[in-house]
Amino acid sequence: MTYSYNIDGRDFGSAGAASSDIKKKLRQLGLPSKLIKRTAIAMYEAEINMVIHADGGTTEVIIESDRIILEFRDTGPGIPDIDLAMSEGYSTASDEARQLGFGAGMGLPNIKRNVDRLDITSSPGKGTAISMTIGITGDAG
Numbered sequence: 001m002t003y004s005y006n007i008d009g010r011d012f013g014s015a016g017a018a019s020s021d022i023k024k025k026l027r028q029l030g031l032p033s034k035l036i037k038r039t040a041i042a043m044y045e046a047e048i049n050m051v052i053h054a055d056g057g058t059t060e061v062i063i064e065s066d067r068i069i070l071e072f073r074d075t076g077p078g079i080p081d082i083d084l085a086m087s088e089g090y091s092t093a094s095d096e097a098r099q100l101g102f103g104a105g106m107g108l109p110n111i112k113r114n115v116d117r118l119d120i121t122s123s124p125g126k127g128t129a130i131s132m133t134i135g136i137t138g139d140a141g
Contacts, residue, residue: 001025001063007047009055009076012102019043022061029063035136038114039068042132045107046072052097053077054128070115070132079122086112 003025005018023040043061050057054076062069079085088109093102112118115132122128 003061003063005059005061007050007056007059007072007074009051009057011056012051012097015048015051016044017047018059018061019047026063026068031136035068035134039070039134042111042114042134043070045110046070046130046132048102049107050074050076052093052102057127064136066136067116068134068136070130070134072130073127075127078124078126079120079128080124082120082122 003022005021007018008014019040022043023036026036026039043059046059050059050072054074057072057074057076059073060069060071062071084090086108108120111130111132114134116135117131117133119131120128
C-alpha cells in the first residue's frame with residue numbers, strides 16, 4: 001500500500017495531518033501499538049520540519065509486509081551541515097515557529113531514535129530528501 005501527501009509550508013494548523021492519517025491506517029491494519037507510535041513520531045517530526053524550514057513538500061508512505069518506508073522531499077533551503085542538524089538542541093527555526101512551541105532542535109534526533117534506518121540527502125538551495133525505514137515485527141506492543 002502506498003499513500004501520498006502534500007505538506008503545506010508555514011501552515012502550522014494542518015501540520016501533523018498526514019502522520020495522524022497514517023496512524024489511523026496502521027491501527028486499521030492491526031499493527032502493534034509500539035510500531036504505530038514509532039512511525040507516527042518519526043513522520044510527525046519530518047512533517048513539522050517541512051512546515052518550519054522548507055515551505056512544505058511531499059511525502060510518500062509505503063507499507064510492505066516487513067517494513068514501513070517514509071519518503072519526504074522538499075525544495076526548501078536545504079541543510080548545510082547534516083551532522084550539526086542531527087545534534088540535539090540545534091535549531092534554525094524562525095521566531096514564529098518558536099513562539100508556537102516548535103523548533104526545539106529535537107526533530108531529527110527524534111526521527112533517528114524511532115526508525116531502523118535513516119538516510120538524509122540535502123543540497124543547500126535545492127532541498128532535502130529524507131528516507132526512513134521501520135521494520136515490522138510480530139512483536140505485540
